[in-house]
Amino acid sequence: xxxLLLAVVVFLAATALARLPAWSLIDYRAFDYLSTLWHTPxxxxxxxxxxxxxxxxxxxxxxxxxxxxxHARLVNALRDAGARVIALDVIFSEPTTAEEDQALAAALGPxxxxxxxxxxxxxxxADQFVRTLPLAQFTDTGARAGIASxxxxxxxxxxxxxxxxxxxxxxxxEAAGLPATLPAGGTLMQTFGGPRTYPTVSYYQAIDPxxxxxxxxxxxxxxxxxxxxxxxPSVAAGGxxxxxTSYTVRTGRLVAGAEIHxxxxxxxxxxxxxxxxTPLLKGAFVLLAVLLGVLLVWRGTxxxxxxxxxxxxxxxxxxxxxxxxxxxxFASPIAPSVAFAAIGIAQATLDYAAERRGRREIMRxxxxxxxxxxxxxxxxxxxQLKLGGEKRxxxxxxxxxxGFTTIAEGLKDDPEHLTQLINRLLTxxxxxxxxxxGTIDKYIGxxxxxxxxxxxxxxxxxxxxxxxxxxxxAAIDALNLELEAEAKAAGAxxxxxxxxxxxxxxxxxxxxxxxxxxxDYSALGDAVNLASRLEGASKQFGVPxxxxxxxxxxxxxxxxxxxxxxxxxxxxxxxxxxxxxVPGVSxxxxxxxxxxxxxxxxxxxxxxxxxxEALTAEIPALKDYYRQNAxx
Numbered sequence: 336x337x338x339l340l341l342a343v344v345v346f347l348a349a350t351a352l353a354r355l356p357a358w359s360l361i362d363y364r365a366f367d368y369l370s371t372l373w374h375t376p377x378x379x380x381x382x383x384x385x386x387x388x389x390x391x392x393x394x395x396x397x398x399x400x401x402x403x404x405x406h407a408r409l410v411n412a413l414r415d416a417g418a419r420v421i422a423l424d425v426i427f428s429e430p431t432t433a434e435e436d437q438a439l440a441a442a443l444g445p446x447x448x449x450x451x452x453x454x455x456x457x458x459x460x461a462d463q464f465v466r467t468l469p470l471a472q473f474t475d476t477g478a479r480a481g482i483a484s485x486x487x488x489x490x491x492x493x494x495x496x497x498x499x500x501x502x503x504x505x506x507x508x509e510a511a512g513l514p515a516t517l518p519a520g521g522t523l524m525q526t527f528g529g530p531r532t533y534p535t536v537s538y539y540q541a542i543d544p545x546x547x548x549x550x551x552x553x554x555x556x557x558x559x560x561x562x563x564x565x566x567x568p569s570v571a572a573g574g575x576x577x578x579x580t581s582y583t584v585r586t587g588r589l590v591a592g593a594e595i596h597x598x599x600x601x602x603x604x605x606x607x608x609x610x611x612x613t614p615l616l617k618g619a620f621v622l623l624a625v626l627l628g629v630l631l632v633w634r635g636t637x638x639x640x641x642x643x644x645x646x647x648x649x650x651x652x653x654x655x656x657x658x659x660x661x662x663x664x665f666a667s668p669i670a671p672s673v674a675f676a677a678i679g680i681a682q683a684t685l686d687y688a689a690e691r692r693g694r695r696e697i698m699r700x701x702x703x704x705x706x707x708x709x710x711x712x713x714x715x716x717x718x719q720l721k722l723g724g725e726k727r728x729x730x731x732x733x734x735x736x737x738g739f740t741t742i743a744e745g746l747k748d749d750p751e752h753l754t755q756l757i758n759r760l761l762t763x764x765x766x767x768x769x770x771x772x773g774t775i776d777k778y779i780g781x782x783x784x785x786x787x788x789x790x791x792x793x794x795x796x797x798x799x800x801x802x803x804x805x806x807x808x809a810a811i812d813a814l815n816l817e818l819e820a821e822a823k824a825a826g827a828x829x830x831x832x833x834x835x836x837x838x839x840x841x842x843x844x845x846x847x848x849x850x851x852x853x854x855d856y857s858a859l860g861d862a863v864n865l866a867s868r869l870e871g872a873s874k875q876f877g878v879p880x881x882x883x884x885x886x887x888x889x890x891x892x893x894x895x896x897x898x899x900x901x902x903x904x905x906x907x908x909x910x911x912x913x914x915x916x917v918p919g920v921s922x923x924x925x926x927x928x929x930x931x932x933x934x935x936x937x938x939x940x941x942x943x944x945x946x947x948e949a950l951t952a953e954i955p956a957l958k959d960y961y962r963q964n965a966x967x
Contacts (some may be wrong), residue, residue, distance in 0.1 A: 338629050341681055346625045349674035350618055353667075360490050362667035366523060367492070367581040369656050369665075370609065377527050378605045382422075382507075382597040383556045384535040385409070386563035391538035403427065403435040407442035409542055409560065414446065416544045417554030420510045422448040422503065424483055424561030424576075424593050428467045436472060443476040448506045450483035453499075481506030485578065485595060492579040496522045496599055496608050504599035511557055515603040523609040523665055524602055529586035530577075533597050535563070557600065561593025609659060612666035624651065624671035628678030644679045648672045724846025724859075729786045730800035730838060730886060731863050732773070733870035734764060734807060736781040737833035745830075757781060760832060763810040771803035776857050784867075786858050789845040797840050797889035801916060804836045804880050805894075837869030839883030868904035869913060876900070877959030878915040887914040895920040897928050899960060900935070917956050924953040935964050 352358050395401065406423065413421050427449060430436055443449075452467040468480050481503035488494050496518040499505065508515035527533075538560070540547040562576040577589035580598075590598075602608045612620075624647075631643050648668075655668040736742070746753040761778065768775055768785045772793055776784040785803070787796035815831045822829035841862025847854045865883055873881035876899050887896045898914045920928075927950055934942040947965035951958045 337685070338633070338682070341678065341685075342625045342629050345628075345674050345677045345681065346622055349621050349625075349670050349677070352673075353617060353621070353670040354614075356489060358670070360488070361669050363488060363490070363492070363494055364584070365655075365667050365669050366494065366609075366659075366665050367584045369652075369659050370523075370525060370581050371585050372656060373660060375525060375527050375607075377532065378601045378607070380556065381601050382533060382559050383553060384533050384563070384591070384593050384597060385413075385538055385541045385558055385560040386535050386591070386593070387538050387561065388563045394537075394539035400425075403431060404438035405542075407439045409538065410439075410442040410447060412542050412544060413553055413558050416552065417556075418446075418558045419555050420446055420448060420507055420557045422450075422481075422507045422510075422557065422559045422596070424450045424503070424559060424596060426450050426452055426467060426483075427469045427473055428452075430470060430472075436470070440472050440476055443473055443478040445477040445479070446510060447476075447478040448503065448510050449473060449478050449480050450503055451480045453482045453484045479506045479510055483592070483596065485592070487578070490579075492581070492583065493595060494523050494581060496524050496602055502599070503596050504603055507557055507559070507596070507600050508603055513604045515600075516606070518603070518608050519610065521611050523611060524581070524598060525607040525609055526581045526598055527601070529582045530588050530590045530594065533594050535594075557597075559593045559597050559600075561591060561596070563591040563593060606663075608663070610664050612664060616666060617670065620666055620671045621674050624675040625678060628675040632679055632682040640679060640683075644676065647675055651675070724844045724848060726842060727789050727845050728796075728840065729788050729843045729845060729858055729860075729862065730796040730840045730889075731784070731786045731843070731858065731866040732768070732800050732804060733837045733867045734783045734785075734804075735835050735870050736760065737835055737874065739781045742830065742832075759814065760811075763814060764807050764834075767803050767806045767810055771799050771806065773800065773803055774856070777855065782870075784863075786843070786845070786863075789858065790856065797886050798893045800838050800840075801880075801882065801886065801890045801894055804838055805916065805918065807834065807836060808879055834879060835870050835873040836880045837866050837871070837873060837883075838880070838886050839863075839866035839869055840885040840889060841865070841883075865904060865911065872902060872904065872913065873915075876913070876915070877963065878957065880915050882914045882916065884912040884914075887912070890916075894918070895925060897925065897954075897957070898932055900932075900964075915957070917954055920954055924950070927953065928957075931961070931964075940965070 353362075392399075395405070397405070406425070410421050410423075427439070428451075449469040451469060454465045454467070456463045456465055466482070468474070469478070474480050481501055482497070482499050483503040484497075485493055486495060486497065497504070498518065498520055500517050505515050505517070534552075536548060536552065541553075541558075541560075544552055564576075576592040578592065578595060580590050580595065583589065627647060628644075631640050631647070651668040651672050655666055658664050658666055742756070743753060746756070760781070761783065764783055765775055768783070771787075773785045773787050774789065776786060778784075785800075787793050787800045793799060811832055811834050818832070819829045839862050841860065843858045843860035843862050845858040846856065848857050848859065849855055862883075862885075869881045869883055873879060878899070881899075882890075882896070887898065890896060894916045895918065896914050896916055897920070898912055901910045901912045903910045927946060931943060931946040931950055934946065943961075943965040947961040950961050954961075
C-alpha cells in the first residue's frame with residue numbers, strides 16, 4: 336500500500352512538472368544532445384550559401400545597405416551560373432531610388448524568393464501581427480515573398496520548424512518545384528551541424544563565379560543569400576542574423592540565418608523534421624517508469640537496486656535516442672527517468688528511516704540487558720554479531736533471591752502478582768549492573784548473571800563488580816521498604832526479600848555463543864562456575880555477599896575485605912579462600928577479625944569464642960558467622 340501510494344504521488348507529480356514551461360526547456364536540452372549525438376549528413380543537392388561577410392565588405396568597399404543594382408547583378412550572375420532558385424534573405428520593403436529599384440526589379444523573376452518579416456506587437460489592448468513584405472514592384476515580377484522570421488525557444492534557441500505555409504523555406508521549395516508538406520505544430524528541426532556546415536561562398540565571389548569559383552558551383556542548386564558577418568560567432572559575443580541551434584551545445588557557436596533557412600528547407604523537402612511525443616504518450620512513458628521503479632524496489636533497496644536503476648535510466652535514454660534517430664519522434668527521457676529515480680530515492684529514504692527506527696528499537700531492547708557500550712558497539716559494527724570468542728579476565732557476578740521458591744508457592748494462584756514482583760526486583764538490580772559498567776549475561780528465573788571487562792576493557796573490573804554488589808544490596812533494602820509500606824496499607828503480611836551475591840575473578844572465554852541461527856554474548860569458564868557456587872555458599876556463611884580469592888585480592892585496597900574461610904565447592908578439587916565486604920568496618924575491627932580467622936584455621940576454639948564476643952559488637956553483620964565458627 337505504501338508503494339502504491341508512492342507510485343501515485345510520483346506519477347502525478349512528474350506528469351504535472353512535465354507540463355511546466357521551465358520543464359520543457361530541460362526536455363529540449365535533452366533533444367539538443369540526443370539529436371546531435373550522431374552526425375546526420377547533409378541531404379544531397381542541398382542549398383549553397385552566399386554569405387554577406389567581412390571579405391565581401393572589404394572587396395566591395397561599400398556601406399550597408401548595398402545598392403540594389405548590386406543585388407540585381409548577383410541575381411543575374413547566379414542565374415547565368417545555373418542556379419535553380421535564388422533566395423535573398425534581405426528585406427526590400429522600402430523604396431530607394433527609382434533607378435536602383437528598377438534595376439533590381441528587372442533582374443527578378445519566378446526563380447527568386449524575397450524575404451518578408453512578421454512581428455508580434457503587444458499592447459494592453461491587443462496583440463497584433465505586423466507583416467513587412469517586399470515592394471509590390473518586386474513581387475509583380477513573379478518573385479515570391481516568404482516570411483523569414485524565426486521563432487526562438489524560451490532559451491533563445493531555434494528548434495521548431497515554422498508552421499507558416501508562406502515561410503521563406505516553403506517558398507523556396509515552391510519555387511524549386513519540390514513538394515514541401517506544412518509541418519505539424521511543434522515539429523522539431525533536425526540540424527546537420529554547426530556553422531558553415533552548408534557549402535558557403537562569399538558574396539563578392541558569387542558576383543563573378545566564372546573567375547572566382549569552381550565550375551558548376553551553383554548549377555541546379557538552390558542558393559540562399561544572407562548575412563554571415565562572422566565565421567562562427569560565439570554565444571557570448573552574439574552576431575547579426577545569427578542564432579543558437581541544437582548544435583550550439585556541441586560547438587558553442589551561432590549559426591547564420593541563411594544556414595538556418597537552408598536547414599529548414601532540407602527538413603521540409605526530405606521530411607526530416609522530428610515529431611514531439613503527444614502528452615498521452617509522454618504520460619504513458621512516465622507511468623511505465625513508475626511501474627518499473629516499483630518492481631525494482633519491491634524487495635527492498637540497496638546496491639543491486641541502485642545498479643538496476645542506473646541501467647534502466649541508460650536504457651530509457653537509449654530508447655529515446657533510437658526513437659529519435661529511426662522513428663523521427665522525440666520522447667524526452669527526462670520525466671520518466673526522474674519519476675523512476677524518485678521512486679527509488681523515496682523508497683530508499685523510507686527504508687533508511689525504517690532501518691534507523693528499527694535500529695533504535697533494537698538498541699532500546701538490547702539496552703535493557705546489555706551494557707550501553709556493547710549495544711552502541713554492535714550497532715556501529717554489526718559484523719561483531721557472529722559466532723566466536725576470546726580469552727579475557729572477567730569479574731563475574733551471580734545474584735539470586737533467597738527463599739524464592741517459598742515466595743512463588745505463596746503466589747501460585749496469583750501469577751500476575753508474582754511476575755510484577757520479579758520485575759520490580761530485577762529492574763533495580765539490572766540498573767545497578769548497567770550503571771556500574773557491567774554486562775548482563777542472562778536472567779535465570781530470579782537469578783542474574785553479569786560480568787565486567789567485556790566487551791570493552793575495564794581495568795577496574797573487580798572494584799566495579801564489588802561496588803555493584805554492594806549497591807544491589809542497598810537497592811533491595813530500598814525495595815523492601817516500599818513493599819512493607821504497600822503491605823501495611825493493604826493489610827497483608829509482609830515477607831522481606833533477601834538476596835545472595837557471589838563474585839569471582841578469573842580467565843574466561845567471552846563472545847557470541849550459541850547456534851548459527853541464535854546466539855548470545857556470554858562468558859564461559861571455571862571462574863564463572865565458581866562465581867555461581869559462591870553465590871550459593873554465601874547462605875552457609877550467613878553473609879549476603881561472598882567474594883572469591885582473586886576478587887578479594889584485587890579490591891582489598893578499596894574495600895574492607897574480611898576473609899571468612901577456605902572451602903572446596905562442588906565440582907572443584909582445589910580449595911579456595913572466600914571473603915566478604917562489610918562497609919564501615921574500622922581498622923581495629925579488621926585486625927581483630929584477622930586474629931579470629933587465624934585462630935579458626937589453627938583450630939583454637941577457645942580463642943575464637945573469646946574474640947567472637949568482641950567481634951559481634953564490632954561487626955554485627957557477621958554475628959552469625961562468628962557464633963557458627965566459635966563453637967556456639
